[in-house]
Each structure stands twice: as structure tokens, then as C-alpha cells.
Amino acid sequence: MPELPEVETIVRALANGGREGPAITGRIIQTGEIYWPRSVAAPAPEQFLARLPGKRIAAVKRRAKFIWLDLESESLLIHLRMSGDLRVLPADGAAPAVHDRLALDFEDGQRLVFNDPRKFGRVWLTEDPSSVLGGLGPEPFDPLLTAQTFHAMLSARSRQLKPLLMDQSFLAGLGNIYTDEALHLARLHPLKNSADLSITQAGDLLAAIRSVLEAGIQRNGASIDWMYRGGDFQNHFRAYGRTGLPCPVCGTPIQRMVVGQRGTHYCPVCQPFSSSALQAYAGGK
């Protein structure tokens, strides 16, 4: 499931080319094909297809978990959600593969294919990217984010850390996996109230977020369920998906609980939480 590191890995491959395929920067779109109309969020499929021909891909960028194709006069924004992937293939005239939802054919005979088994992914074509991206919080690597400003952000809310960190309007780019990893590295319990963090803890959390994201990017992301560019970060998880396995720090079995409708993995020793508060949480559900 692509989060910031997986999306960054795909964006770099599309921008620069690599083992997985050639770069698409500079290519000119000849036509588009839609195989699953609901994958196109906006505009309506007919307008979407009508506006593509002749557009040049000036740049491939990332904002949060969005892939951003800069078409000069407008932008093509792609969110992979759970199972989406993008591939550059030769346009050999073959029928679309299973789960192909959208394709762009370039003038030079290459094509960009959007494949998405679970159909959660969405694509927007818009002259105003902020209409889609405007509600996003800051990038985790934004240099304006400091321990002080992050602490102020956390203090301004009063929410459980885990769902708050996954809230894209609060901070943009973390998903379930990297949130669990960051909280474990920062030694903070997923249920801890955001307003209760000290400046030191906020700084530690910000550093942990950046650390796990950097590690993920360095390893080309994690490959869970689907293979993403050979990423192998899944072999280096500290907590995520390790229920019952020893905590890499203290050896205590990792526990799993549901927080904000998401499976959440943590070490009960390294990430302490008052037992009374935990019981209140369990009783209140």
C-alpha cells in the first residue's frame, strides 16, 4: 500500500527512468483510454479524454501521496490509494491487462498504464491543482517544520496520535505502516493525546517520522501485497505487522489493537500508556 516513500520511488522512476522503465518526462500524449470510468475523479470521462491529446509532460512531481504530472497548461494528479501502480510499457497493441484502469499513449509509441486491482485509486485532470491538493497539511520534510512548530500543531489539537498523524490535512504523506513505525521509534503510544506531548517529545516524533520515511525511500519503499519497484523495507519493520514477534529494542512481544479503525502495532514496554487509560479506552469501545 503506497505511502510517501512508495510514491516517491515511483515518481523518481517516472521522472528519471530506471530499471523499471523509461522516464516519461518530455513525452507528448497522443490519446488516452479509460477502462474503468470511476477511476477518473474529474472531469467527466469525455472531457478528460478530449483534453489530453497534445499535452506534454513537463515534469513529474510528488505532493503527499499524490503523483503530479505537470502538463504545463494543467495538471494530471494521481492517487494510488491501496493498490494502484503506474508502469511505462511499449504500446504493442495488446489488449489491456487485468485491472488496467487507464492508459496514456505517447506520440513516441510508449504508454503509461494505471493498474489498480481494488479500484480505490483516482485520477484528476485540472487547471487548478490546489482544488485537489489545497487541503493537505505540510510535507514531513518541509524545512519550516521544526520541533517548535510541530509541537504547536500537536498542541492545537487534542487527538489520539495515531489517527492524527494519518490525517492528511494535519501532516501529508504518512499511512498506517509508517505511522506505526514512527511511533515505535519515538517511543510514543498510539493512543497518547497529541496535546500532552512536550516539546522534546514533539521533536523526537518529528525526527522519527523523517527517519522512517528516509529509510523507506532509501529501500525503494515496502512491498506489501504488491511489489513496488523491488522495495524491501517490509523486511525492516520495527512494529508494523509484527504482532507477537519480539520488539527489536526490548524483546517484548509486539501487540496489536484497533485505533481509528486501523490495525495498530506497538510495543507495550517501549510505548507505555497508563493502564487505567488503556482500560478506559477498551471499555469505552
Added chain:
DNA sequence: CATCAACCCTGAGAGC
């Protein structure tokens, strides 16, 4: 504002 549940989907894994 915070929390919660339902929804959109399919493939994988468990149980029988």
C-alpha cells in the same frame, strides 16, 4: 472539533 461507522473494492487466507 473529535470520534465512529459505513462505504468503495478485490485478493488472500482461514475454515469447512
Added chain:
DNA sequence: TGCTCTCAGGGTTGAT
């Protein structure tokens, strides 16, 4: 072997 059932999960929407 093959069927049915459950679950996972990002983000949106609506209710409390």
C-alpha cells in the same frame, strides 16, 4: 479441491 466467510486498508461522507 473448492466453496464461503472475513479481513485489510486510504480517504470520503454523514451521524453523534
